[in-house]
Amino acid sequence: MVYVLPAFPPEVPLKSYIQAIPELINCCNYVNDVxxxxxxxxxxEQANFVTNMANCHRISKIDALRRLAEDTAADALRAMKIVSGHPGAYKAAQAFVQGYIVFHLASPRYKLTELFKYQIE
Structure with a gap:
């Protein structure tokens, strides 16, 4: 994903984060799916990752969504562990993951504000 590489400033050596790139790409893709x-x-809509995952694993959509969310968090944690030996790479990866999620949560694209309109009585 093109978002990941520019997250690291030029002064951070490529070798300090290159192994974390696949985990960060998965995280980006799965954040969108979740x-x-x-x-x-x-x-x-039935043609989406969560529905396909549920069908493939013969589990409910909610269980598939939960599993995908857990996998997404695990990808982010693995990426952070991979870059943990280099403070510059760690700081950049952390800022990227947090910023990516906050940016998407703020987007009206996902209609997430509708979830808060309903109150349980």
């Missing part, structure tokens, strides 16, 4: 689930579900 956050897209609600908007896709409310319109009845």
């Amino acid at each position: 956050l897209s689930f609600y908007k896709e579900e409310i319109v009845g």
Whole structure:
């Protein structure tokens, strides 16, 4: 994913983070899939990652979503562990992951604010 490489400043040696790139790419892809689930579900879309995952593993969509969210967090943690030996790479990776998630949470694209309109009585 093109977002990942520019997250690291030029002064951070490539060798300090290159092994974390696949984990960060997975994290980016899966964050989108996790956050897209609600908007896709409310319109009845069946051609999405969570539904395909549920069908492949013969589990419910909610269980697939939970598993995907856990895998996404695990990818982010693995990336952080990989870069933990280099403070510059660690700081850049941490800022990237946090910023990527916050940016997407703030986006109206996912319709997540609708989830907070309903109150359990």
